[in-house]
Amino acid sequence: MRRSEIREHLLETALRLFNQHGYHATGVDLIIADAGVAKTTLYRHFENKEDLILAALERRDEEDRNAMRAFVEQHASDPVERLLTTFDFLETTVRDKQFRGCMFMSAAGEHKDTVDPVFRASLMHKRLALAYLEELAHAARFAEPKRIAAEINLLHEGAVAVAQITRVAEPVRQAKRMAHQLLVAAERLTPPTRGGDGGNRMHG
Amino acid sequence: MRRSEIREHLLETALRLFNQHGYHATGVDLIIADAGVAKTTLYRHFENKEDLILAALERRDEEDRNAMRAFVEQHASDPVERLLTTFDFLETTVRDKQFRGCMFMSAAGEHKDTVDPVFRASLMHKRLALAYLEELAHAARFAEPKRIAAEINLLHEGAVAVAQITRVAEPVRQAKRMAHQLLVAAERLTPPTRGGDGGNRMHG
């Protein structure tokens, strides 16, 4: 394994264990044992455990947002449908056997102080996720794109939270239906053509 | 302090510290120091730390649900308004300086295994909270009370999750507006009188 591969391998292992057991409950000894790496190696790549957590979250942040973007762009072209398709992406993540809730919410839940770097990293991720929804809402020409994005975002968080507890995917589908209902009632700068449904069909 | 008072004092102290720092990050040494109690005393009242956590969550569960019930019954009489008033209650908890997210979601986030007693306690709380919403939705004579309750519940979780990250109360108000919009469109077994709004006024 090359140096960069070791780093990636450590980040993947850490992410998996953090997701499985949480951040405090996952010791560095477990991480290095699972990664099959000496402790010295871990500390050559990361200053300390917090640095590892931050690097892992940063990696996950990019992964998640890129995956959602790719999924949405591949599965829908109409901007309104794209907003709804974000729920389909969420559903795939929730259906994953390894799903144990949003890692950023967990991170913020274990590092509740708003000045904690881990909390701030989670906050940053959520801001970027919201920004993407605003981008979609803007492209969909909603009259209040920020409000729409915040609503979709709230439904995302609610769906994932309920799914974290119940461990079923239904909340995500329900959230999508709620989003659909809110979107068709929302004001648009360019209203859909009369007589049709403006392409806002519900496909799921 | 009488024996029962000490137990209550320990539970209150533990709950405050769990809320402030999380469950793993709060050691029993910190709890007893903050409570001004000997370690022997804590372990005379609780078998171990997990037992303390479970007792604390159980207490909090009853407190929370009673508080919501009392608030809702005091601030609204119409069943539909009561469903909306649950958000006003949430807003008071979110506005609290000590608010750091839902303690049960945090507990489930730190104890992700579904067979973990702490996870199960959180699950139980969420089920009871949902049951109350179903009770309200049933009283409001919605055609699909379970679906309505699940939708309100999802908005609750979303609002609290977003508030946990942003540390502002706005998400709760937004969730209430979304709930209002969904409720007025929902089918009722006894439809509201035509010409009026059926008492589904938005007061907040």
Place this chain on the structure above:
DNA sequence: GCGAAACGATACAGATCGGTATACCTCTTC
């Protein structure tokens, strides 16, 4: 008022935590 139960204080056990030090091995690179 007397005995038992519960309290506080402290010390301690054993495990685990994050992190470092040391010594040896294995590659790459000039």
Place this chain on the structure above:
DNA sequence: GAAGAGGTATACCGATCTGTATCGTTTCGC
């Protein structure tokens, strides 16, 4: 093929973790 960087393995550090043992003191029920 020597140098050096980065790997492994292991031992170790001090701190902290949950939980127990000891012991003197306080408090409460009878």
